[in-house]
Amino acid sequence: MRARTDRGVLRGRIHGRSLLALVAVAALVSAVAVWQFGSLRDEHDPDVAGADQPDRPRYTESAESPTPSAPVSPSLTPESSAVPETSGAPDPGSEEAATSAASEAAVTGPQCTASLELDDEWSGSISVDVEVANTGTEPIDGWEVVLDLAGLEVTGLWGLDHLDGDRYGDIMFNAGIDPGSSVGPSFQAEVEGEWSLPATVPCTPEA
Incomplete structure (x- = not known):
């Protein structure tokens, strides 16, 4: 038990x-x-x-520090030598001065030009306008043009006087031309074979 x-x-x-x-x-x-x-x-x-982790430092990029530039050295320029100034005017008593005076007189003296323009054309004939202009600085009291025209024979004149050969001059009412002005004579010609009309012809003024 x-x-x-x-x-x-x-x-x-x-x-x-x-x-x-x-x-x-x-x-x-x-x-x-x-x-x-x-x-x-x-x-x-x-x-x-x-909460259990400590604060970590944050990384921040710092601004780039400026790089100092290299000093610029002053450039050295050599002193230029003084050059004496010379006058371009010729000696008044020299031959060059005489030639220059003659050229100026020719430019400022009486000047004229003569231009041609076809006015009309028909069977075997043409009519031509002439413009005589004073391009100088002094008035002219007369003028002369030379109409040496290939294939054309002058048969009629208005405001022109036939002097000799191909030479034609003014008449009383259109002889004088002031500077910058012009007169407008004309002529008629017969066509002989091939012909041509020049734009300008020689002009000689009379003072």
């Missing part, structure tokens, strides 16, 4: 210890699970994760 009682007590103790061991293991497993859950929550929560 006593042996059975001892066995029952022994079994009760074994069961009690086993139950305590199971409770301890369960508590340990629960603690590990709670710790892992807390770790995972801290990793996914930025506020909690950043």
